[in-house]
Every structure is written in structure tokens, then in C-alpha cells.
Amino acid sequence: MPPAKKRARTYDPAKTRTAVSAQFRAVRTAVAGLTPEQLALPTRLGEWTVRELVAHIGMAVTAVHRALDLPEPARQDAVLLDWPFATVASAPAIDDFTRDVVERHPDLDAYLAGIERSLPELLDAHPAGRLLQTNAGALPLADYLVTRTVELTVHTDDLNAAVPGLDVPFDRQALAAATRLLADALAAKxxxxxxxxxxxxxxxxxxxxxxxxxxxxxxxxxxxxxxxxxxxxxxxxxxxxxxxxxxxxxxxxxxxxxxxxxxxx
Missing domain, CATH: 3.30.1050.40 (Nonspecific Lipid-transfer Protein; Chain A)
Known part of the structure; x- marks a missing residue:
């Protein structure tokens, strides 16, 4: 008798939304006081400085905005566990986009503040099941928000590694969702x-x-x-x-x- 197929993990959309907002707020609060010298510090992400890293964190959240600006796909053709394996192909485009954000938004605090204001309004306007076109395929908004917990927690850790004493806290629910998604990705691989x-x-x-x-x-x-x-x-x-x-x-x-x-x- 073949082994039973493992059931996909589910995530509470309301908790995920709260976790994404909380982790983004923690980052924004921590980086608001960074000096030009701190923003110029190197990171463990190749040639990116802290300035590029902060811009990328904002960009990772506004990926939700950009996806919701596009027409809704006709059908879902991907699952949440496809996302971790699809990101590597997007790396060159992400690098270019991040550098463009730095050029267009010299005031990173204002940039992040605008995202923090707009995200709740955007999520209020769309149901959790609304399909988005993502780099992994068409996914529900609720699932795509789970991927944002990975982006936010991983890059929060990058920030803490780059800036001595910064110590951006981790939202417990965001860390939990990111950990579970990547653990499930291992089981899928x-x-x-x-x-x-x-x-x-x-x-x-x-x-x-x-x-x-x-x-x-x-x-x-x-x-x-x-x-x-x-x-x-x-x-x-x-x-x-x-x-x-x-x-x-x-x-x-x-x-x-x-x-x-x-x-x-």
C-alpha cells in the first residue's frame, strides 16, 4: 500500500497579514535612525550595502502592490511550495530593480513609511483568495503573503548581521510562518x-x-x-x-x- 500523500500546510490569512505588517514595522522603526555611514556598510549579499538591503525589503513588500495592479489570472497554476524554488531565476532582475529603487528613493524612511501606510489599505480592498501573478505562477494573495514572511525575516537577519547593535526584533508569527514554509520546502525537495x-x-x-x-x-x-x-x-x-x-x-x-x-x- 503506497504511503498517504502529505497534506499541504495551511496558514491563517489574518495572522499572516498581521505578521507581515508587524515585521515590516519593526524593520522600518529600526532603520529610521541609521546614519549615512551605517547605510553604506557592506552586507552578506554580494555588492549590496545596507542601503540596497533596506530598499529591497521595501521592494519585497511592494511586490504585493505590483501584483495587485496587474489583471487577475484566470486560474491558479502554482502552489505555495513552488515559490522557494522559483526565486533564483529572478535574482538578476531583483538586483536591477533594487538598485533602481535606491536611485528613485534617496529618502528611504519616507519610502518605507509610504509602504506601511498603503499596505493595509490595499489588503482591505482585496480578498485573501484574489489570484496574483507571481514569479512562481498564479497564487492566492493569502499564500503570497506567506512568502513575504520569508523575505522579511531573512532580510531582518541580514540587517542585524550587517549593522552592529541594530537588533531588529522578529515577530513570532512571521518567524513561525517562514520557518514552516522552508521546512515544508525541504520535505517537498x-x-x-x-x-x-x-x-x-x-x-x-x-x-x-x-x-x-x-x-x-x-x-x-x-x-x-x-x-x-x-x-x-x-x-x-x-x-x-x-x-x-x-x-x-x-x-x-x-x-x-x-x-x-x-x-x-
């Missing part, structure tokens, strides 16, 4: 039940082909914290580095995820 990946307190998934366990502790277990998981999934941290720094524990012959990571890069 390597389907199976031989390995259990735990990211407490937000996610547990089973993945990797091999013998199934039926009770008790599985023979292959990986465990890490949410921020380490986001860094691994997005290429900010390699599997070898995480193991060497004791950021992740792994036991069992099928617990090495190095060949499966990153999921996004």
Missing part, C-alpha cells in the same frame, strides 16, 4: 520519512527516502533553531559551518542534509 527535521518550536517535517519508522524516536534526526534553519535554507550558512559551530545536531546515517541545502540561493 526530498520526499520520504527516513529523517525527521525539527525546528522547535515551529516546525517538524519528515523527509528523505529510506526505511520508515513507525514508533518512538526516528533513527535519523536533525534539530536546529529557527534562525539557523533560515540561514541554512537560504545559503547564508553552509551545513558544514552549522555543524562545526554546533548550530545543528544530526544523528543517523541519513541525517546529513548538506547535499539538499540551500533551498533558496
Amino acid at each position: 526530498a520526499p520520504g520519512s527516513a529523517t525527521e527535521v525539527r525546528v522547535p518550536p515551529y516546525a517538524v517535517v519528515q523527509c528523505v527516502e529510506g526505511p520508515r519508522h513507525t514508533r518512538g524516536t526516528p533513527p535519523n534526526v536533525v534539530e536546529t533553531d529557527p534562525l539557523t534553519w533560515l540561514r541554512l535554507a537560504t545559503g547564508r550558512l553552509t551545513w558544514g559551518e552549522a555543524r562545526a559551530e554546533a548550530k545543528v545536531s544530526a544523528s543517523g546515517e541519513r541525517a546529513d542534509l548538506g547535499a539538499l541545502l540551500p533551498l533558496m540561493s
Whole structure:
């Protein structure tokens, strides 16, 4: 008898919306006081400075605005788990767009303030099921907002790494949604039940082909914290580095995820 197909995880649209708004507000508040010298600091994102990174965070949210300005697709032709694997193809265009935003919006605080004002009005005007054309295909607005939690939490971590002492807080619901989406993406990339990946307190998934366990502790277990998981999934941290720094524990012959990571890069 074939194994039962895993059910797709669902997200509460109201909680997702609140999480996106809260994480964006936390970023906007933190970067409002950055000096020109801080905005010129390098980041771990290639040639981007903090200024480009902040502009990109705004751009990641206004992707909702741009998608809603387009005609609604006739039908949904993608699912939420397609999104993590579709982003790499858009990297050159994203870089160009980000640099254009920097040129057009020298006052980043005003730029972010405008986004914070407009986003609630925009979301009030459209139902959660409204289809959007995204880089992954046609997705409901509610699902696309889940992808924004990944953008916001990952880039919040990038900001904190770039600016000593900035310490932008993470909204718990935004971090939870981002962690779960990328954990589910791993399970989609390597389907199976031989390995259990735990990211407490937000996610547990089973993945990797091999013998199934039926009770008790599985023979292959990986465990890490949410921020380490986001860094691994997005290429900010390699599997070898995480193991060497004791950021992740792994036991069992099928617990090495190095060949499966990153999921996004």
C-alpha cells in the first residue's frame, strides 16, 4: 500500500497579514535612525550595502502592490511550495530593480513609511483568495503573503548581521510562518520519512527516502533553531559551518542534509 500523500500546510490569512505588517514595522522603526555611514556598510549579499538591503525589503513588500495592479489570472497554476524554488531565476532582475529603487528613493524612511501606510489599505480592498501573478505562477494573495514572511525575516537577519547593535526584533508569527514554509520546502525537495527535521518550536517535517519508522524516536534526526534553519535554507550558512559551530545536531546515517541545502540561493 503506497504511503498517504502529505497534506499541504495551511496558514491563517489574518495572522499572516498581521505578521507581515508587524515585521515590516519593526524593520522600518529600526532603520529610521541609521546614519549615512551605517547605510553604506557592506552586507552578506554580494555588492549590496545596507542601503540596497533596506530598499529591497521595501521592494519585497511592494511586490504585493505590483501584483495587485496587474489583471487577475484566470486560474491558479502554482502552489505555495513552488515559490522557494522559483526565486533564483529572478535574482538578476531583483538586483536591477533594487538598485533602481535606491536611485528613485534617496529618502528611504519616507519610502518605507509610504509602504506601511498603503499596505493595509490595499489588503482591505482585496480578498485573501484574489489570484496574483507571481514569479512562481498564479497564487492566492493569502499564500503570497506567506512568502513575504520569508523575505522579511531573512532580510531582518541580514540587517542585524550587517549593522552592529541594530537588533531588529522578529515577530513570532512571521518567524513561525517562514520557518514552516522552508521546512515544508525541504520535505517537498526530498520526499520520504527516513529523517525527521525539527525546528522547535515551529516546525517538524519528515523527509528523505529510506526505511520508515513507525514508533518512538526516528533513527535519523536533525534539530536546529529557527534562525539557523533560515540561514541554512537560504545559503547564508553552509551545513558544514552549522555543524562545526554546533548550530545543528544530526544523528543517523541519513541525517546529513548538506547535499539538499540551500533551498533558496
